[in-house]
Every structure is written in structure tokens, then in C-alpha cells.
Amino acid sequence: MLSKKRRRAEPPAIHPRNRYSEKPPNFGLLASLYPSFRPFVFSSSRSGRPTIDWTDFNATRELTRVLLLHDYGVHWWIPDGQLCPTVPNRSNYIHWIEDLLSSELIPARNDSDGKVRGFDIGTGANCIYPLLGASLLGWSFVGSDVTDVALEWARKNVESNPHLSELIEIRNANHALCSSDKKPTSEKFDGVVAVEPTAAVEEELLHPKPKEGHFCEPPILVGVVKNGENFDFCMCNPPFFESIEEAGLNPKTSCGGTAEEMVCPGGERAFITHIIEDSVSLKHSFRWFTSMVGRKANLKFLVSKLHKVGVSIVKTTEFVQGHTARWGLAWSFLPPSKKFIVANIPTKNHLSFMLEGLQRQFGAFQILKSVESFFQSIGAFCKSDFTSFCVNIMLSNERTAIILKDGSDNVGGSVASLTSNGSSNLQCPSNELSFRVSVFEQIPGTLLVKGSMLHKESPLSGVFSSLFWQLEEALKREFLSKSHAH
Numbered sequence: 001m002l003s004k005k006r007r008r009a010e011p012p013a014i015h016p017r018n019r020y021s022e023k024p025p026n027f028g029l030l031a032s033l034y035p036s037f038r039p040f041v042f043s044s045s046r047s048g049r050p051t052i053d054w055t056d057f058n059a060t061r062e063l064t065r066v067l068l069l070h071d072y073g074v075h076w077w078i079p080d081g082q083l084c085p086t087v088p089n090r091s092n093y094i095h096w097i098e099d100l101l102s103s104e105l106i107p108a109r110n111d112s113d114g115k116v117r118g119f120d121i122g123t124g125a126n127c128i129y130p131l132l133g134a135s136l137l138g139w140s141f142v143g144s145d146v147t148d149v150a151l152e153w154a155r156k157n158v159e160s161n162p163h164l165s166e167l168i169e170i171r172n173a174n175h176a177l178c179s180s181d182k183k184p185t186s187e188k189f190d191g192v193v194a195v196e197p198t199a200a201v202e203e204e205l206l207h208p209k210p211k212e213g214h215f216c217e218p219p220i221l222v223g224v225v226k227n228g229e230n231f232d233f234c235m236c237n238p239p240f241f242e243s244i245e246e247a248g249l250n251p252k253t254s255c256g257g258t259a260e261e262m263v264c265p266g267g268e269r270a271f272i273t274h275i276i277e278d279s280v281s282l283k284h285s286f287r288w289f290t291s292m293v294g295r296k297a298n299l300k301f302l303v304s305k306l307h308k309v310g311v312s313i314v315k316t317t318e319f320v321q322g323h324t325a326r327w328g329l330a331w332s333f334l335p336p337s338k339k340f341i342v343a344n345i346p347t348k349n350h351l352s353f354m355l356e357g358l359q360r361q362f363g364a365f366q367i368l369k370s371v372e373s374f375f376q377s378i379g380a381f382c383k384s385d386f387t388s389f390c391v392n393i394m395l396s397n398e399r400t401a402i403i404l405k406d407g408s409d410n411v412g413g414s415v416a417s418l419t420s421n422g423s424s425n426l427q428c429p430s431n432e433l434s435f436r437v438s439v440f441e442q443i444p445g446t447l448l449v450k451g452s453m454l455h456k457e458s459p460l461s462g463v464f465s466s467l468f469w470q471l472e473e474a475l476k477r478e479f480l481s482k483s484h485a486h
């Protein structure tokens, strides 16, 4: 019998391209370089290393200021009490989006010139995501918000960085409309685009009538995104909580955060549901829609909501956020690339994904059977072990060569195929491809599927990654749509 929690999933790691992944910030060095930071730094009584008082808002704000200046060349400030971002944590979300875009799962926009354009929903006074994305990667952004203080300080933060100001536009979401069928006219002033309400909708703006069960007001994307605008992605660190009491205060840190920033009616579940509903109307305007999610139960709810509205792909990840768990949720309505080039697939020896929201009748046994038939259908030899819930998969040289060369293995009708672009890095390797797929029941309705290459140094890890991704898509299509059809 499979135990309910066989093994813990591997803890998430800081993103490998995060500037601080190998070397955390050196407080001693920063204190010596920045006199304004010096008063906040002292030696930890436990480790003896320089540290700060994480419960002191002034200290965390000054740390963010010097990190942004020292490591990103960004001038930054926020007024007392506003949400103070932790730079290493916020960078992980940016790098995850970078991975989504570079995976080319969803093809690039035709009108992009190779330039990436993002939309940061609720950019806050700190405007952290546009500042990081623009300074690190040269991305351009629209950052939206609804409070006067956020709009004023986000603009100030952009203006303090003339080298980035061309790339970032701050937009007032209150000036947009709630309903998708009313098209706003727009006007640009002071570098800020505001949408001018027509007389007919003025009444609705002043006295909005929320639709039942819908977090309608203020608008989030529909009405804020202008006609004809296209973006590579949207991102959002939503107001997570339903009340300021629920938001509470983490006694170990002081990152500030006002009720306007942390709280909205219905909490993050309602806020992200609103983004999902808007995404249905704007499905062709974004390659990827993404949001941060603060609660596992909400992630599960939102993933099932996404399958119901007919997205073409859903991706999730877990972020390292100190002691707090946070997840990333991404989806798209666009058809994933038909030609998925092996050379572009990140090569990894261990991969995993979660199947969440499964009906109770679909357990590890059924999933393992499906894994087996998925790989058998592409001519792999499979040896299943139903006591340890794993299947060993072996693809012969010949079979792997066919997959690499002709690209005809559009497995299980999956949207991605392994098509050679004729480049020299796709020669047929001499090794067989062998890997193991294991299924672990986490809690009822949630399974972890893990894949591991059996030969660590194999040149075929790109093929393995692509096949594993196709397996994920096929299982989600098969089991999650069945679950939601009931």
C-alpha cells in the first residue's frame, strides 16, 4: 500500500541565475561602502557575521535600497510603511518568467522585434518588478496600480532612473473600465497613460455594480490594457489577504505593507480569479499570464479554474521566499509551438511536476499505467514496478535517432514535437536513453511525478526533458480534464 506521504518533494531552490544564488549579500561590504546602511549593521550573536535587525522597517528598506543600487544600478525609495520588497525573492519571479519566455513553449509575438514587453499588475510604490526586469534584462513594462501613493512613488522610482524611464510606463487602473464590451479611449500625459472615461460609463466608474461572485472593481486587465496592445507576459504579486487581521504581521521580519497593498475583497483567490476571467477576454494579447499565489489550496483551486476556461498550457513552480512558501502560476491560451527544438530545452537529469485536483479514483496506479502506455506508444521499452510505483523506460539508439531526426513523434497528440532544425547540435548520439519515472502520492488528489535520467552524463538530457514535458501535458489533459468533467 502506498503511504500518503512517501517522500517529501525536493525543496525549491533559489533560481540558479539569481545574482544571490551562490553568494548572499555581503552586509559587511555594503556597510563599508554605504555609510547610510552602516548604522543598521551589527554582528550576529549566533554566527558572528554582520547582519541587520529584520524586524526594523528602516533597516530592511535601507538594505533594499543599497542592494538595488549596488547590484542593479537602480535608485530607489519608498515612504514609511509601504511594502518593502526583498530583492533576492522578487528576482526569482523575474527569472522564472525569463525561463518561460526562453523555453519558446509559446511562440514569440510577431510584432516584438525580439523585445520583451511585460505588464506588472499592482506594481506598488516600490515598482520592483519593472525596475528589476528593465535593469537586468532590458524588458519594457506597463506597471498598473490603483492607489495614489503607489502611483506617485512608482512614477518617482521610474523618474529617478532616467536610463530605465523609456522602458517603464505607470498606468492608473482606476481610469479604466470594468466591462470588456466598453472600449475606452486613451490619452497620454506626463508619461502616464490614462484611459479617459466616456460620459456613458462615468456613472459606472463612480458607482460600479459588481457582477455576482466576481471581484469587479477596480478593473485589473480588461479596460486597462488598451486596444491593440500586446504583451509577452503579465505578472502579479496580488493582495493575498481578505482582511488586515488575516495579513497579520510576521514577527521575524518587517517588510511594511498597508491594507491597500495586502488586502482585497475575497483575498488572492478572488483577485487571481478576476485575472483569469480577464485573460479569457484578452487571450490573444498575452503570450503568458502569470501570478504569484500565496496558498497551496488556492493554487489547486486556480489550476482547476484554468482547465475549465480552456487554457492551452498551465505551468506552476514553487518560489524560495525565506520561511514563507509562495507559488508561481502561469497559463496561456495560445497554441504551444509545434516545433520544439531539442537544443533549446533546458537539460536536466531530474525533473518533476505535480498533478493536483485529481478525482479520488485516479491514484498512483492509474497514473503509472498511463505513463507506461505513453512511452510504449513511442516505441520505448518499459518495465513497471507497481510495488515501488516506478517505471524504467529505455529508448533504443535507433528509436532516439528517429525522434531526433524526423520530428514525427508528436507523442500522444501532444503539441510539442522533437523536430530537428538541421543544426549540428542535433546529431544522433551513441547512447541509449534510459530514465525512470516514479509516482508519489502526496495527499489524496495530489500526485508528484518525478523523472530521473539513469545515466547522469548522457548527451540526451534535452530529449529526456522534452519527453517528460510532453508526458506532463498528456497526463494533465487525460486526468485533469476527466476530473473536471465530473
Ligand SMILES: C[S@@+](CC[C@H](N)C(=O)[O-])C[C@H]1O[C@@H](n2cnc3c(N)ncnc32)[C@H](O)[C@@H]1O
Pocket (backbone or CB within 6 Å): 083, 084, 085, 121, 122, 123, 124, 125, 126, 127, 128, 129, 144, 145, 146, 147, 150, 173, 217, 218, 219, 220, 237, 238, 239, 240, 260, 261, 262, 264
Ligand atoms: C502585494 S502589493 C504588490 C506590490 C509590488 N508589486 C510588490 O511585489 O511588492 C499589491 C498591489 O496591488 C495593487 N492593486 C490592488 N488592486 C489593484 C488593481 N485592480 N489593479 C492594479 N493594482 C491593484 C495594490 O495597490 C498594491 O500596490
